[in-house]
Amino acid sequence: MSSLTFKSNPLSITSGSPKVVHTLALGYLASALKANKATQNEEVIILEREAVMHTLKTVKKEILREQPDVLGISVYLWNYQRAMSLCEMIKQDNPHITIVLGGPQVTYTAQEVLKENPSIDIIVRGEGEITFCELIEALKRRTPLHSVQGITFRHDNSIVQTPDRPPNCNLDAIPSPYLTGILDLSISEKLDLETSRGCCNRCAYCVWHRAYKKINYHSMERVFEELKFAHDTGVKEISFFDSVFDSPERGKALCTFIQTEGMDLRINIFLNVWSVKPEYLHMLKRSGTFSLDVGVQSMNPETLMLINRPSNVEVTKKALAHLEAGGVETICDIIFGLPRDTLQTVKAEIDSISSHRLTLQTNFLQLLPGSQLYETARHHGLVYTEEPPHMVYQTPTMTKEELIEVFQYGHFVRHRENMRRAIESGKVDRGVRLQWRFDSLFGG
Template identity: 35%
Template sequence: MKVLLTTLNAKYIHSSLALAYLKSYCAKGPFAVEIKEYSINENLEKIMMDIFDKKPDVLAFSCYIWNIEPILQLVSDFKKVAPDTIIILGGPEVSFDSEQLLSQYEDIDIIIRGEGEITLKEVLEAIYSRQDLKGIKGITYRWQDKIYQNPDRELIKNLDIIPNPYSEENLKGYYRNKIVYYETSRGCPFNCSYCLSSTIKGVRYFSLPRVKKDLLLFMQNKVPEVKFVDRTFNCHEKRAREIMEFIVENNLATRFHLEIGAELLSEEMLDFLKKVPRGMFAFEIGVQSVHDHVLRAVNRPGNWEEMKGKIRKLIAYGNIHIHLDLIAGLPGENYSLFQHSFNEVYNLYPDVIQLGFLKLLKGSPIRTQSREHGYKFNFRPPYQVLENNYLSFAEIVKLKRIEELLELYYNSGSFKNTLRYLVKEVYEDKPFTLWEEFALFWEDRGYFAMAHKKETLYGLLRSFIEKEKGFLAEQAAEILKYDYFLNHRAYMLPPDFTSHNPQGISEMVYELIRDSSFIDRYLPDWSGKSPREIRRYVHLEYLPAWVIDKKAGDKLTPILFVYNQVSKKAERVIDIGKIM
């Protein structure tokens, strides 16, 4: 019996931990289990043809809000050409209304509800041995035109019974160009009403010896990035620290992305985090709102002032990438209150600010409470809020446009100095007003409907500054040029920007990089390289001295940008004027 486990990921570089677990748990059964992953950006006809060529006896899909609609289309079409194939659906998007889905889509044979490892194996064994399904917990299924819903399955108590799905072979092969996902626990200590984790009480852990063995495999194979899917990695701080200490002691080149609760960090943990190697960890922290009454409305504990102090420390350390989340559309938070939440989070200057919008997921408590707060939301996935008693649709539209600009400008990291200058010097630490005005500027000119090259974005920001704050246009243009050369290995400025470089600038660069004493002192990593090779990764640009030193004057100074060979971004900036 041939079993194909498949899904449609949001991006090609993503991978499905769920499918990996299912395959590893079912590997010893009397059937051949294969994984094939696609992305939602691929052509459905080609996906169907590829699945058909594999001729599965059992076809199982992992379903989420981003892929349920194309999966249902695939199921309907595939059943027409392969009516004998048994089709199974599982995942959070089908676990809470399984009877309704089976009634609505007659091509689905079985739906697995909740955790799937044990259930899928029992289902496959029953199909293989031609036994009925009535004794298998955690499934809803169709038999002789009738739909049956069996009792729920208990949660897996000992998670170590699930084999590690990763091996040296598949890390170097199947997962070579993909983000690897991993978990050390299941469940969450919080019960936020917008999250499906609130439907499962308590936290269960993989044993520490198991976790360390798994992590060592990643690190020894130099996996570029591992994303933990633990809902709150540091909910058990002693355990979390032991895992992080193990990573620090054994890591070679892997970056670990963790979702943490900042409010749970003790002073001892903060002291430890201050000393971890730069770039080894990335933290995603769900702030969601800075207002206590809003957080209480979604059953989320919070003390913003305490959390803010701890986040500020993490950012000040400078060794951990910090990603902060906000959710627009929470009960009790109107446009003005959200503006305050935005300003509070923004003024911490994390590496990334994710402005998300509330999704009323199937099975979530907030969906059952939607009438209480006047929620109107998308009928189809992702069930995103349209408006409620606190935010109008017009205000949601404004926030969506701000979110788009935030991604292009702030989260790209390519405009840091310009944006900080505008917020500090022009908008008096009220960043929401900047983004609100910038979004209106884009909307009035139809820019949201156009595609833009990265270089063009600099000119659009400059045009906005000239229109709204013309008296600062020249200063802002100089900072924009500085940001541009920091983030682009380029020899020319974008259109509408003027260079101050004198004639003969190229000869000046070669004079510098031919000087072995200069290379040995300022660019020791390039010692022994030819001037021609070094020239490819340096750029000299004259800018006002105050751009890199606020205390300096308007005198033009030559600044050497030294670029990383991989990222093509400046890793060093040298004020040549100070050393000449």
């Protein structure tokens, strides 16, 4: 076996020059392969490209130029259709390439994906580092794949699904793709970090908790080492992929480290609405430039109960007030199309967030395969697109027209708040101010 090629999405353009936003998942896979004795000599190539900016023909040409033996593609809701088309194009040009898929979109529908897409050879389910190393070793030695846990594959005109692989409890055993140089930080101003896997919540629209009975953590020493390395390399912005700051002890340790080291960084974090506390916000503000992404999702009590959100309306209202008073840049997420939500309840949620001068971010409900809502969508009367991203466009309590209306309303409110901030900062001229005031008064 000569080489493996991983395909992913991100490439961002900043100031006219390309700046790579590395794909952490593929970096972990490559690091694991290089640390494994049986696969450490394999040539691993990561192709990071923004699907919107490159045609499939261009991506296919780039992959085939590398002449890989194995092509691995990380698949999500938003790139599923393009990934399937790309695999078909690759197989047509070179049927000898073994195509392996992984990621949340295919983990819980592996057999269906293989049945519907003959160009796919193997699917890695769940965590991929150990599984992928064993898979590559088996392919290299041409031994049967039946002993590799956590895969679904074709064999003698049938589809075989091996037992699930237990979660990896020792995350530090996976070498850091940053510290090992697999992902080159010298060409990136942004960094994505993962400090844990799993979730203690059981939200019905999510699958992150499904494979984990408990949360598995990287040691804080590992996280500190990656942070310091990134800062010393010139990284300006770090995004934490997990809810590390939902753990007060670990969140406080991170803030203390950042403050002690004098790191000048912009840090983006996720925070559950029930974790918002005044003392926590003060700590974040003292430690540097933080941007919070707070999951509100809904403020309808019936909806919160149905989607298993461990929150209530009073907790959310207090959190919004704390966020406004705390002075930390905040985005509040709400989801359109959840069960029992109505036009009136969602508009009230938008107004509540706006009244606290917080940035609104809205998303239509997308049904993740393997999630509780995906499996019970028909029971709840959710109408959604059959093809990924399985977007909900009608519910028993909201018509298609009402969902469009609330989307437009959310867009208007977000635009109004952006203009207000620009006016208050003096970044717009008087003519724009007058237009904004007219729009605010008359809903233009």
